[in-house]
Amino acid sequence: MRRTLPLTQLSRSIAFPRATAADAAHLAAFWPEYRLAPAARASLLAVAEGDPPPRLPPSAGLIRYAPGLLRAPRFGQRGRPVALMPCGPLPAMLREAPLAPPPPADAAALYRAGQAAAQAARARVGGEPCLPDPGAARLRLPPRAAVLVLDPCDPSRLAAARAALASALAVAAGRPLLLARDPAARPGQPPLLRPPPGARLLNVRLSPWTLLDLAEDLHGASAEMALLAAAAGVRVAGRQLDPAPRWAALIAATRCADPFLERPWPFERALEQLAHWQAAQRENRQVAVCLGMAPWKRARIAALFAHAGGTPGFTGRPERAIALARQQGGAIAAWAGRVPEGFRARCEAEGVRLLTVEDGFIRSRGLGARFLPGAAYAVDDRGVYYDPARPSALERLLATAEFPPALLSRAAALRAAIVARGVSKYNLAGAAPPGAAPLVAAPPGRPRLLVPGQVEDDASVRLGGGPIRRNLALLRAVRAAHPEAWLVYKPHPDLEAGFRKGRLPAAALAGLADQVVTGTPLPALLPLVDAVHTLTSLSGFEALLRGVRVVTYGQPFYAGWGLTEDRAPPPRRGRPLSLDALVAGTLILFPRQVDPVTELPCPPELILERLDDPTAWKVSPLTLHRGAEGWLRGWVSRLRGLR
CATH class of the missing domain: 3.40.50 (Rossmann fold)
Structure with missing residues (x-):
């Protein structure tokens, strides 16, 4: 029988036998008190919930981990978690008992948890990511007015679903009754519940936050949805849940790590990163096709516009780009220097949105002329930042944006780092x-x-x-x-x-x-x-x-x-x-x-x-010739007496 040991009983080495080397290095950041080791020599093996257990060395223990409430979206084929929850003894309200009393917490933990819950509600992060989040207004339904029943779409939970519906009917008292799929329900599973007379079924997967926009009272909530409902101020089965103790338990049970630099993170930084990725998902889903992107740029541009549904296609033909954008109901992202004359007007006439793409302001560690892909891009839906003939998105932002103190402090720190580095x-x-001559030899x-x-x-x-x-x-x-x-x-x-x-x-x-x-x-x-x-x-x-x-x-x-x-x-x-x-x-x-x-x-x-x-910063092997080409051109120029 395989052992699942408490962390305190294990020596300080951990392995992730089912992860790649790069993923294992990142996963190790969630357990900074342990050193990463090969599976054969580690005393603790960690695998994702649902994965088959590995073969354990005689002295090794096994733990499982799950994404928990703060699940990260994928961008094409790429994704990294920012939060994990080790499976094991968890408070009941974090499992499947959403109304169970939370464990006690001190005043500092409660204050922090209340702030984190409010941060999650403002950013609309947490729960199943990348689902449509139209909000109540776009669904043409009144906000916070309905008694909402969540359908788990899981036959093993049919009895509980029917009980939740009966409870909702008993307290509806003339309020609108909505039935909706639980956001975490598996795609493709049919609903279990039939709407009673006068009720409405939302038989599409919607973001938890859109559902909470609609609800005054939530029935059939999972532990996850109850946590989000508490943060949003929505009653659960007629009870107003205090978010602070519940989110304090969540923070205590969750480990967070920087997905880029592989180091531990506070819970709040994980929320910030998820909000940033959520905004990137919304922006990237709008792009149907990329136009005029040089072949050596395409891999990076695909990453720039990737989202959970995949990546946009590429074409070099303007008419083909317009046709694809119309067919998919999306925008064209075109390299600014390759936009044909009059193309913006043609896009407007066809009802197609055009985004121009250019290199950003801190681009890379090397020249674009040497075909080194950049890391920063200016994406503009109005014009292009270097053309003053028409207002650009950057110009409009600078002319109208508010710059609160926290943002200005961040900008000051970024500016100081740029100068220092x-x-x-x-x-x-x-x-x-060579020599000791000054760089600027002014008298x-x-x-x-x-x-x-x-x-x-x-x-x-x-x-x-x-x-x-x-x-x-x-x-x-x-x-x-x-x-x-x-x-x-x-x-x-x-x-x-x-x-x-x-x-x-x-x-x-x-x-x-x-x-x-x-x-x-x-x-x-x-x-x-x-x-x-x-x-x-x-x-x-x-x-x-x-x-x-x-x-x-x-x-x-x-x-x-x-x-x-x-x-x-x-x-x-x-x-x-x-x-x-x-x-x-x-x-x-x-x-x-x-x-x-x-x-x-x-x-x-x-x-x-x-x-x-x-x-x-890696130059593609297909473009290494650019270095020799530049050296040869420079040598010829100097030979001709040019400087």
Whole structure:
């Protein structure tokens, strides 16, 4: 007979024999008091509830674990739990006795539990994930007015289901009576209960929170639904349940872990992550097809738009994209640089929503021109952030969003981390040239102005550059405005790497730039200059993060909010923003991030962690030739006397 031992009786090693190595490393984070060991040498073997038990070594014990109330959704084929509940002696109200009295808890635990229950109710997380959550209004039913009976759709529970229906009928007293499938019931199982006269059957799987929106009184509740009902303030079998002691028992029985960095987490962080993933599920389900995505980007883009139902398809044909979007009732996600002229108008005429996709602002550890997939993306349902001709989603967000103190504090911490780590868009390696010469060799007393070069055929320059569209013209304008300044010109990294055309000859720079700096990351230069003068370069945004004065000659997304000196002020803007509000909108609220390791939606703070790990950023073997191609182009340019 296999033993199930209390954790206190086991030595400190654990194995997960039915998990992959990567999954086992994550699962071990739920038991930080134990070290991960091979199954043959571990004293404790852990398997998921429902899995067949493994063969136990003579001295090993067995525990089982289940997802519990905080179940994580899947994104395509990928998913990781954020909470687990070891099976064993649990309070009755966490099993199948929802009205059983909860165990006692101290005042601090009760306060924490009440806050956590309210957090779950606000975010509508907990219970079966990824079910439709239309709410009462979209179902055209009155909120909190019905006596709701949950059908378990399980023949072994028929007697209990009939008793719940009889109890509901006895207390309905003229109130609407609804019958609904229990959200946790197995898909495809037929309902057990027939609605009596005057009652309505909701014979579709709905989110627990939509059902609780409808209910004034809940009958036939499982232990799980009773916990959620207590958090939502819905009576269970005529009783108003206090959420605090019940959620205190839940917190005590639940283990939580960071799905990305494999470390223990508090219960509240698990709730936050589930809320983030729930929002990602809603957004991603809207995308029916992706258009114009280069083959080397498709795996990452599929992860960007993955949801519990799978991933969108890809096509390179605009007409095919419109047809698929109409057929599936979804949106088209198109790479912004490959959207055909007039395509947005065609989509509007066909009643199809168009989302443009572009690289985000903290992209990767390497150049996109070398076909390195990014981790952050700007997804825009209005335009594209670098085109000031029409309002973009980012512009609207910055113009209208509220920035509460907690969000501003988070933005300040993110900004400080970016500066401390020396993070930029591409995070390229580099150092000062050999010798002890300073990076910026300005004589004393001369203002030091950095002019970052841009790829001149880039869409941000073509669309947002204003009257100046060339690096040479920008240098001339800065020199004319500041004849006494020491101008430092830094070519764009793609030009330095040889991937794009537009490197300026030394003769053209003579008399304009006092110094040309190559091979040095931007964060190393910014503390050494007094101001950055730019067309639309992201270098201006990165300078703002570091407290450097910025002068814009085009109309970049960060201009027009009172933080820059704008030579060609953008239209429509004008709301004054604090720097942390700009950071909150641009780096937290607007972009979407995909963890390059797990390929799950993640917060921007995680990308900073991944930038410390070179192994997280992998170039496809099919595109390794881009490194040699860039070196060869750069060598040819230098041979011709270009810099």
